[in-house]
Amino acid sequence: MKPVLMAEFETTDELFAGIKVLTAAGVTRLDAFTPYPVDGLQELLGVPRSYLRWIVLAAGLLGGGAAYFLQWWINVVDYPLDIGGRPYHSALAFVPITFEMTVLSAGFAALISALALGGLPRLWQPVFEVDGFERATIDRFWLAVASGDREVDRSRDTLALQNAGALRVVWLGGGA
Amino acid sequence: MTDGDDPVIVGNPSDTALSDQLLSHTWQPLSRGWKLAFAITGAGTLMLLYMITLTVLRGIGMWGNNIPTAWAFGIINFVWWIGIGHAGTFISAILLVLEQQHIRTSINRFTEGMTLFAVVQAGMFPLLHLGRPWFAYWLFPYPSVMDMWPQVRSALPWDAAAVSTYLLVSIMFWYLGLIPDLAGVRDRAPTLRRRRVYGVFALGWSGSVQQWRHYKIAYLTLAGLATPLVVSVHSIVSLDFAESALPGWHSTIFPPFFVAGAIFSGFALVVTLIVPARRVFKLYNVITPRHLDMMGKLMLVTSSIIAYSYICELFLAWWSGNRYEMFEQLHERPFGFYAVGFWIMISCNCLITQLLWSRRIRRSAVALFIIAAFVNVGMWLERFEIIVVSLTRDFLPSSWHQYMPTYVDICILAGTLCFFGLLFLTFLRLVPFVPVAELKELKREEEHA
Numbered sequence: 001m002k003p004v005l006m007a008e009f010e011t012t013d014e015l016f017a018g019i020k021v022l023t024a025a026g027v028t029r030l031d032a033f034t035p036y037p038v039d040g041l042q043e044l045l046g047v048p049r050s051y052l053r054w055i056v057l058a059a060g061l062l063g064g065g066a067a068y069f070l071q072w073w074i075n076v077v078d079y080p081l082d083i084g085g086r087p088y089h090s091a092l093a094f095v096p097i098t099f100e101m102t103v104l105s106a107g108f109a110a111l112i113s114a115l116a117l118g119g120l121p122r123l124w125q126p127v128f129e130v131d132g133f134e135r136a137t138i139d140r141f142w143l144a145v146a147s148g149d150r151e152v153d154r155s156r157d158t159l160a161l162q163n164a165g166a167l168r169v170v171w172l173g174g175g176a
Numbered sequence: 177m178t179d180g181d182d183p184v185i186v187g188n189p190s191d192t193a194l195s196d197q198l199l200s201h202t203w204q205p206l207s208r209g210w211k212l213a214f215a216i217t218g219a220g221t222l223m224l225l226y227m228i229t230l231t232v233l234r235g236i237g238m239w240g241n242n243i244p245t246a247w248a249f250g251i252i253n254f255v256w257w258i259g260i261g262h263a264g265t266f267i268s269a270i271l272l273v274l275e276q277q278h279i280r281t282s283i284n285r286f287t288e289g290m291t292l293f294a295v296v297q298a299g300m301f302p303l304l305h306l307g308r309p310w311f312a313y314w315l316f317p318y319p320s321v322m323d324m325w326p327q328v329r330s331a332l333p334w335d336a337a338a339v340s341t342y343l344l345v346s347i348m349f350w351y352l353g354l355i356p357d358l359a360g361v362r363d364r365a366p367t368l369r370r371r372r373v374y375g376v377f378a379l380g381w382s383g384s385v386q387q388w389r390h391y392k393i394a395y396l397t398l399a400g401l402a403t404p405l406v407v408s409v410h411s412i413v414s415l416d417f418a419e420s421a422l423p424g425w426h427s428t429i430f431p432p433f434f435v436a437g438a439i440f441s442g443f444a445l446v447v448t449l450i451v452p453a454r455r456v457f458k459l460y461n462v463i464t465p466r467h468l469d470m471m472g473k474l475m476l477v478t479s480s481i482i483a484y485s486y487i488c489e490l491f492l493a494w495w496s497g498n499r500y501e502m503f504e505q506l507h508e509r510p511f512g513f514y515a516v517g518f519w520i521m522i523s524c525n526c527l528i529t530q531l532l533w534s535r536r537i538r539r540s541a542v543a544l545f546i547i548a549a550f551v552n553v554g555m556w557l558e559r560f561e562i563i564v565v566s567l568t569r570d571f572l573p574s575s576w577h578q579y580m581p582t583y584v585d586i587c588i589l590a591g592t593l594c595f596f597g598l599l600f601l602t603f604l605r606l607v608p609f610v611p612v613a614e615l616k617e618l619k620r621e622e623e624h625a
Contacts, residue, residue: 070317079324110401
């Protein structure tokens with residue numbers, strides 16, 4: 001995201017207060033940066049629950065299905081080998097590899113989609129330019145409003161955020 | 177005082193203090209002890225490379241393996257190392273899924289690292305044991321010019337699939353968990369060079385709600401995926417044995433017996449690694465007696481499962497009425513050529529662990545460390561008993577043959593210990609070894625509870 005307004009908070013309670021003030025004023029394009037996942041923050045910002053698990057499910061089923069198909073095709077179609085008259089299509093013997101490939105594909109899907117949906121990997125993003133933002137991974141909580149939000153008002157919001165407990169309010173690129 | 181009252185983080189440090197304490201070891205000057213340990217394990221690793229070269233150049237005859245003992249040190253060490261990995265995934269994945277963060281969070285990164293490095297050691301053995309390791313890729317299905325495919329109804333390709341999946345999923349789980357802490361080092365390290373290097377590995381993490389919301393689900397999902405993996409990998413390893421008709425191997429209790437043994441040996445190695453690291457890096461405030469107590473209890477539980485399995489093995493051998501099974505289990509193991517190993521195994525895995533009933537011993541780092549060392553030895557001997565004693569005494573006395581390891585066998589085992597140590601020391605230096613972000617989250621939850 002490209003931010004227009006950023007505010008630094010010392011505690012999550014103050015961050016929550018800051019978010020409430022801006023939401024009450026009609027600001028919608030909000031994001032928050034925290035050192036660890038904070039309970040309740042996602043709900044407060046109205047961010048829906050991640051749909052990542054459905055991607056993982058699909059990838060797992062696909063990987064497992066492909067593994068089963070490959071084993072069947074190897075054993076029955078392309079390279080049938082008679083071993084003591086045992087059936088070529090022995091479903092029970094195909095279970096371990098099918099299971100392992102299900103887990104492997106689902107695992108790759110989980111990692112890759114967690115990164116891709118979070119906009120990673122990237123070496124730089126605009127928020128890194130803000131002084132003091134490096135503490136967002138250590139002990140500070142940052143609130144950001146993306147550029148293009150029509151409801152932000154420079155003087156009103158600065159005051160409101162400071163009243164909510166912001167240590168610092170930063171306007172980028174001129175602001176609204 | 178009950179365990180519930182005990183703090184998991186002592187002294188209520190601030191987020192800043194916690195981050196500085198747990199991240200700074202990646203940029204502070206190297207200590208002399210670390211350098212010394214690195215030199216020793218590095219030398220051992222060079223020896224390992226030399227011994228591997230010897231094995232590959234001159235052939236598998238450098239090992240003590242013979243017919244009938246075709247599986248010996250190679251497979252013992254493989255099973256031992258891969259088993260050790262399991263406790264890491266157990267602690268980091270299963271305890272997360274069961275929402276036991278208060279005992280998991282300070283130690284899970286150690287155990288994940290241990291898992292990875294143990295699987296690396298384990299993976300070497302089956303490859304070398306092939307005799308012609310350059311053909312190892314034959315285990316994987318690929319359209320070959322020979323028009324041949326792996327035999328997927330045999331346990332060996334299952335093993336290849338299970339071990340490689342385990343390694344890859346462990347790496348993914350570990351790395352995903354590391355990203356927020358790598359970003360922490362990027363933002364806290366004093367020099368530009370370090371910031372750049374860690375910045376690349378942190379992949380541009382900023383901790384926005386958009387990132388966390390997918391991250392949390394992905395992390396939990398990966399833990400959920402790794403959970404059945406813990407059970408499956410060693411079950412599949414045990415099927416390599418149980419699928420055969422050999423007395424002492426051909427048994428249906430093998431999968432659960434192997435899984436319990438794996439987790440037991442892994443806990444022992446976790447203790448062996450964490451107790452010194454806790455002392456050297458002064459982690460007393462985040463790895464508390466409560467964590468030690470938990471590991472002691474888990475060792476006691478798994479030790480009891482192991483003792484029960486030993487009794488089951490003996491009972492089933494007698495109950496089967498099969499003279500070969502009875503000879504193997506009731507005569508050869510307790511009274512045969514390798515009987516000393518059997519009794520040391522029983523002492524280490526079943527008797528010494530009884531000390532863990534005492535709360536004082538569970539909470540003493542030194543006592544726990546010593547007990548864990550015995551368990552490491554005992555669990556290695558268990559695999560020796562299963563593999564060597566069964567193979568040297570199969571059905572026909574005419575095919576009996578004793579087994580003795582050669583110096584190459586022993587040096588390779590010692591070499592993998594050193595290589596493991598080398599990887600672990602590197603990990604202690606380069607990576608935030610206590611998950612700081614998770615610890616801060618846990619601290620907030622405890623404060624708001």
